[in-house]
Amino acid sequence: MPKPSQTALTGLFGSSAPFVFAAAANHASEMNHVIVLNEAEDAAYFHNTLENITGALDLFYFPSSFKTRKNYRQLNASHVMLRTEALTKLASRTEGREIRKKILVTYPEALFEKVVVSKTLSENIIHIKTSETIDIGQLLLKLDEYGFVRSDFVYEPGQYALRGGIFDIYSFGNEKPYRFELFGNEVDSIRIIDPETQLSERKLLSVSIIPNVDTQFTSEERVSLFDFLPANTAIWLQDQELCEERLKDNVEELNYFLEAYPTSQFSANSDDDKLIKKDLSSNDFIDAERFLKSMESRSVLHFGGNDYGAKEEFEFNTKSQPAFNRQFELLIKDLKEKERKEYSVYIFSENPKQLQRLQTIFDDLKAELVFNPVSLSIHQGFIDDDLKVVCYTDHEIFQRYHKYKVKQAYNKNKAITLRTLRELQPGDYVTHIDHGVGVYSGLQKMDVNGKLQEAVRLIYKDKDVLYVNINSLHKIAKYTGKDGSVPKVNKLGSDVWNRLKEKTKAKVKEIAFDLIKLYAKRKAQQGFAHTPDNYMQTELEASFIYEDTPDQSKATADVKKDMESASPMDRLVCGDVGFGKTEVAIRAAFKTCIDGKQAAVLVPTTILAFQHYKTFSDRLKEFPVTVDFINRFKTAKEKRKRLKN
Template sequence: MDHSILHPFVAELRATERLKGYAEAFPAPARVSEPALPLLLASLYEELGRPLVLLAPEDQDARDAAEGAAWFLGDERVAMLPSRGVHWGSGLDPAPHLVGERARALDVLAAGGLVAASAAALAEPMPPPTARPQPLRIAPGEEISLEQLSETLALSGYERVERADERGQFAVRGGLVDVFPTTGREPLRIEFWGDEIEQMRAFSPFTQRALHPVETAVIYPAVERRLDLVEPTLRDDGAATPIPSDLVRPVPGGPDLVWQAGEVRTVWEEEGLEPVPFGKAALLDTLPAGQPFAFEAQRPALVARGLAEAENELSAFVRSGQRVVVAFPHLGEALRQQNLLRRIEAHVIAEGQELPRDAGLTFAVTPARRGFVWRDLGLVLLPDTQVFRKRPPRERRVGGRALQSFADLRSGDFVVHEDHGVGKLLGFETKEVAGVTRDYLFLGFRGDDRLYVPHEQLGKVSRYIGADTSAPALSKLGGKAWDNLKTRARESVRELAGELLALYAQRQQAPGVAYDLRHEYLERLEAEFPYRETPDQQAAIEAVKEDLEAPRPMDRLVCGDVGFGKTEVAIRAAFAVAVNGKQTLMLAPTTILAEQHWHTFRERYRDFPVRVEMVSRFR
């Protein structure tokens, strides 16, 4: 079985005498700090070698515990059992995604996994196993007809629609079945060859485009009871909804561990739920109460800072003998940050590698978003967002992007079809073809060429963005003109990309000066700014600071309209260079503007030992 990249943390804790002693004394009570809970659960699960159920007060507590344990064990062996979201007798059905999550949790538990459940989830009954829809496991090559699959999905509570874009829906289109699993992040497109699944692919619910092939999938139900076992009942208006008499507890054996038992009991009392006996469950709490075992870790007392401050914090951990692991969501981010470091070295750990035995800094690609400092183990786990300052994401407005709905267009607009070229939208029409009613875009091309584009192919159409306001030449359907045009465009883009890559490679290799931005004068200058920085202005300032701290020449263009605060960005950058003993030359297009900037810089620097001069044809 493939292990998570953070699985070595589990091996480290399992090797301690404390964990081994606790496993032998299990289910003894223990004092556990909240940051230590996920790693303790993962290590105890592997040490005991059997399924475990953790009972937590709220859904969010259970989700945090399951999510954290999955960082160390992997997603396949860990699940979260949420509450139904509605009470029995309310007349309402739980949301499909909650039904799917509950079914998956019981499936993982039956396979010997680790499950975290909330107090309400464990106390709320559900239909007996014989009445529940079973998970559907499918893969290419499996023999099942389109009709059988559709019937199974319908009995599992999936809603048949024309377009599956929400969890718990499926659509049948010709020889295809689109289904959005209740626990899936992406819908699946299942293609048949006779009574056999030929291939499966994930697709985008917005553009309906296929994304990547899928080797195997598990489709969990959208209802708690099979629809063919539901008996329709008629009741008078205002009458209470009858509660089924065959309901059973989701986990008959009860929990193995209870996190904060007092809060769990409070939830049951407030929700009016029948308590679940703790039995021989191990009671875990953050407060000391004479427990024979204790597992302590602290939350990292860090905030995202500039590169220099981050290096100081990381170096302090390493000097104190800690092995520091920083979690990044993507390999590119880890490698980029590794190249920026200049005062401390870091190496990127690969999956399956053991943690270094000596104190040092390691980068890992993992979804871990919360960290801890476990001094007894000499381990520190930090999410990258807590260590390194991130630039705020910029809103992108890209012309010509794929449309998401008919509302993005008006009749008369020029559009581009990726297969046929430039056309004009003549209108919207609804047609019935082969017994299926769909909405279509009606496009006109050169001459009398016309094309109907069904709504599920909307992702192939984008708005035309031209260099000027003149009307474009329409393409002709058929022929190779449009394909030749796309080929030439791709070649030009590829050539330009090659030139840019070569240029930026040269810039990355050019040596530069890394400036120290920890000077007290710089903090005073920023504090004396008489206005509040705008979000975009602050983002530009932070980006320029990162450039100055990097050991390469700066290559940045700051754009903005008149009066949007570009000068203040330049003032702070020039001042940072000055306090590091270097000079700055600022060029202005006119003599008047140069004099204005001269006075502005002198006014901002008047309380600091920095000299500002102006050179022009008059001075």
Template sequence: MIILTGRVERAYNITEQLPVWIPAQTVERFAEPTAMFYERSPWTITTIRSRLNTLSTLAKADESRAKLPLIVTSAYALMQKTLPVREFRAGSRPLRVGGRVELENLLRTLLHVGYSPASIVVEPGTFSRRGGILDVFPMSSDLPVRIEFFGDEIESMRVFNPATQRSSETIYQINITPAREEMPRFAPDAGRQLRSWFASQPQQEEDITSTLPDEEALLGGSAFPLIEFYLPYLYSYPANLLDYAPENTLIVIDDWGALQDSVTDLEEEALSVRQDKVVSQQLPLDFPLPYLTWDEIQDELSTRQTLHLGSNPEQPASDQAVVGDLFVPGDHYAGQLRLALDELQLLYEGGETDIVVTQQAQRLAELWSETGDYVHPITSITRPSEIAPLAFVEGALGEGWNLHAGSTSLHLLTDAELFGWKRPEPRRRQQPRALPPESSFADLEMGDYVVHIEYGIGRFAGLRKRTLDNSEREYLLVEYAGSDILYVPIHQADRLSRYVGADDTAPQLNRLGTQDWTRTKENTQRAVEEIARELLELYATREQVEGHAFSPDSPWQHELEASFPYVETDDQLRALTEVKSDMESHRPMDRLICGDVGYGKTEVALRAAFKAVMDGRQVAILVPTTVLAQQHFNTFSRRLLPFPVKVEMLSRFRSPAEQRQILYELAEGQVDIIIGTHRLLQPDVLVKNLGLLIIDEEQRFGVTHKERFKQMRTEVDVLTLTATPIPRTLYMSLTGIRDISMIQTAPEERLPIVTHVGVYNDKLVRQAILR
């Protein structure tokens, strides 16, 4: 079955909602291309893998009797043309232990189907050969595979960790599928066509939107980041997703009108971009269409079994069934969780079935247990008729409803009804790729300084093969002083790390066979012990200072956290736990929250502020700019609306009269949370019962302001948020003078920042806005 939607967001939402009703592993989403049609921009590895995994599953459907997943996709994804099915199957290479294959031919095949050579295999779609050992990271696998050959025979296959390069599980067969939808073996023909076109055009200036630099890359016949742009050139008869699906596949169309609107809008925009590029000589006039038109999609669907979930003007009325009249919209509670639970209690006692589908199922179950029996949250509703009268389900649905059919009453409640708005459904968490740390040898280049844990500082000199006991193995070569050389086996690579000094001065190389490195380590250990003693004295002094110990979380605190419209990352939860622990202790908190933009620092601050207010204390939030003050004011006001918390802002956006009124209420204790710029540090600002100071981007304040911060840190709890801490702040945090919490995990589906460097171009700006 394939579910086809008009809008991309709708495809995302359906993908997230289906696991509530069916097992999550049976749902797959066919992703949209990263770039717009005719946009010369590389696709992300996530997009490439998602699309290829789906194509791989469907391509082997005839050979395997395994149950196919339910595929969800959008008009945009369906429109994008892809490689023909026969080419995908021809480019797939099954391998098994004991099988015979000529290694040189296998390497050529990998290049032809889009794999890229690398010195060390870390990323999907790369391979590396070391003598009779081939490391390859198939696009359809979660981990890379190390294949050992004895002549032309495959002797063994083991998966390995890309971060440590250490082998683990032994496997006996694997299927290496194409690494790209664009087969590089067809690229030289496209390169010759492009060269012919450029030769017939007037000389053009090269810019970031020009296709001129791609000519040589195509002629080389290897994969490169922008090869997706040339897919229409590579195949005479490109395919689409439906070409891969079995003939008996049911196509479920979510909304025919939305589908048509999306396709025609995308067509019109693509046509406009094409015309501009043809006029500016960035695109040949006969450049093949990279997408299916609306007429072509209609033709494809006309030969398939289809089911329309919305109205379809082309479908006879006799074929339509109306079920919407059976469902009535549910009640809304606008974040008043206690009221919602009280009404659930009444329905529960009346014997009616109630299902609550929420991303906060565990928290709501705990709130329910305060007045009734604890109900264990579940993860899906595979058989609604078999569930208990009350169920808390961990999941995401768009909206709830009440169903009354005969003597049966069923109530479905979702986050939309509980919290007063439709919460963005978080994308299913992808298995994180095991990438090496920055100090990993995978990042080393010839001549880099390295440190061996036992032998000290040396210079990395590359990889070398050596034969010992009739077995060829690869080693990392490290040069030391006096022409000394150390061979480090690949499996001991974790004993090496990149040298990091205080400045760019080249370090002195150690000499093998001497005590230099041993003495250095001993001196370092003594210095560390001295710092540790100083820190012990510092901590002892801080422990003697009595601060306010905040109370444990209140029921309202749980309700606020349950209303968070996203799923917290593990780093966020860890930071929250550390902040709350600091606040509940008698020692004044001085903690730094360090995380990139969009990683969730504000949510940590909001929960800490609410915790302080629940204990009768006021909170001051200091920000460097007026715009940021307004953003925080909007966020805090919206999240805290269901609670009796007064949030105010001091900035130039407030008139003098408004500022005087706010200052009066602040001094009287009537304002719970005050947000402002450096205006908060003026002498006329008096806070009756300040309990928590939150500083956003401390590095952007001046020296005078920071002296005031030092004084405040001895009086109240201080929480500092930053994406780029100044060296002194970072040093104090890393040495323990200030506590630090790192938020290093990006929220699910956080969009990456894409940077283009070039001269100003109106068309490029327009294209970026349309994305």
């Protein structure tokens, strides 16, 4: 075991630190590592970069478990899951069951919280294997003891559901829930299920059910993360002084919170009990003094630029990627200079299409540049003058927003069908695709061939009852009609609903026939065929500060294909607010302006017109296009007068 040491790594800029760490961790294969960044966002970006360049499996993002720093009782479910996952893996390492090193990326607020003792955590994990016989009653009691809540369906950590021979559990340390198929008390199979569809994804031979490590253990069963870590763990600090200051600030905020909101005055919503830390005290946290004491027995590497009196120092000669502000002449000049000095040029982008766009721009500008495209993402570009390596990122070249990705335990938008079902109240109107409009009357457990199953109960005319199995939820939907209107409830077994569907189909066919004739006439006419994209179109699209969604990319490609056709164009782009329709319109309008045409954007209100004017102006300000704002009525008085006449 190496002796504790203090080492400084200076001169690391951009995303050079994750590359240096990756090389060092690969060399010190027997060591675990904890990397402490200054901010939660910095930690997430560092984690993403490191994960992309190494593909490491035992790399964990270790966040604070609280939703905000202002409320030390309300927990974040996704963060609880990530913390639990990391601690469970580290606990297994200490018992010698795994030999791979573990890497934690974290920040001061996450270090502030104590964690459950490794031995206690290991002893409270429930292990279940296929073909194993289990005592369902004892298991249910243990799940209740661990803070799990019984529900009809599992869609967030800390829930379990028992329906006949189907037993679903959403463990706190896993991204998705497990489904156990029971044959009596024997576990017949174990599968991972999708919380959205409730369908099985793949089989497993064994699983571990992990309790909520943030609410189920007392202060006496908690230690600092550094006491939890194995002895062979190196600590990487970006800024030790800042970490100390943050811990001091956290202690002050915690004391203020405990004075303002003591446990005796605290009450939680029962639905969120498992995500509430009721018994809270200062003993659940560490202070700056304890943090510094923990560093004395560890090998510490400072990589933020300050050596902190380290006995050993390694100096690197790197610098951050220059700002080109989307001026490709400057970028080309810079890369040609690097090429002349025999630097190796790498350009990183998560989206291969961005690399193709960049190559197209270089070709159109006849730059004759050679670079190595790398289809993965790093947060910041850098130049290493010692190794003669250039690593640039596409989002910095195009000034695009780079978003980090962190695993999420669940989302309330998931499991839409189940969520809607839970929101339905007895008496709400629903529509069944085969039987028409009925009244929702709740859920009911039924014995089907000796097995207990859940069904949706619908009431129809003359108090007829229809039971819908939960596997057929896709056939029912909440009734939507005119506001305030009361629908007519259908009669089971009658042909009224079928006649209505047939009548609707006939009407749709009639409309479709008229549309076919109309579009046949349009197809026969000659339209204006736009030219293929040039480098300015490519530059505009690449400068979009967000990553295109798959639907957005497809809509853009379809619109441009229509525009380049000789037939008149007629396309409708649909999407919810904020889904990127305006960006598609901007690209189409710019494409037609490049070909010497004008583009008009018509909107229903003056405010919306001005909003679009600002958006178009901001996006096109660096291109040879003029954007004008035309308001039909100069004043409200003129508008009222015109409408009156």
